[in-house]
Amino acid sequence: MNVRQILIDDSNPLHRELSIYRTGSINRVRLQDETYKTYSTLELSAHDYAALFHYGMTEALNSLTFISESGNGLDSWDEAFLPSGSLAAMQKIIREGIDRITPGKEELILLGWQDQPVGATYLRKIDSDAFLEFLASLLQFVDGAAKEGYDLEFIL
DSSP states (O other): OOOEEEEOOTTOHHHHTSTTOOOEEEEEEOTTOSSOOOSEEEEEOHHHHHHHHHTTHHHHHTTSOOEESSSOOSOTTOEEEEOGGGHHHHHHHHHHHHHHSOTTOEEEEEEEEEOSSSOEEEEEEEEHHHHHHHHHHHHHHHHHHHHHTOEEEEEO
């Protein structure tokens, strides 16, 4: 069987329409608010979204107690909330993750595949330095949320 390899290109609008192309956001919210309101947002690019899973950050963060409709915690194609009381533990997990990532490394990762109608694998280049920059921004975002008593909403 002939399998086509597709390297995801963020600047290609056809690639951005693929279901395998995922982005997300992390919002500061207050679970006790009577109506839903976001106070600030940290966007998750397609690169950082893939790296979050590739480097095992989602698995590590799932040691925390997330609130989600599906009950799956922090998972792809889901929305999950993390109460403010867990943010210090989240920061510790992120710092430990940063220590495990080798700077200056580029990797080609498999995002997914299909057999029909044509065999294809979907690949993405991951740049560890770019992801480390995102994690630094995430730490600042979480620190601000913790200082101001916000909870976090993850839309993956």
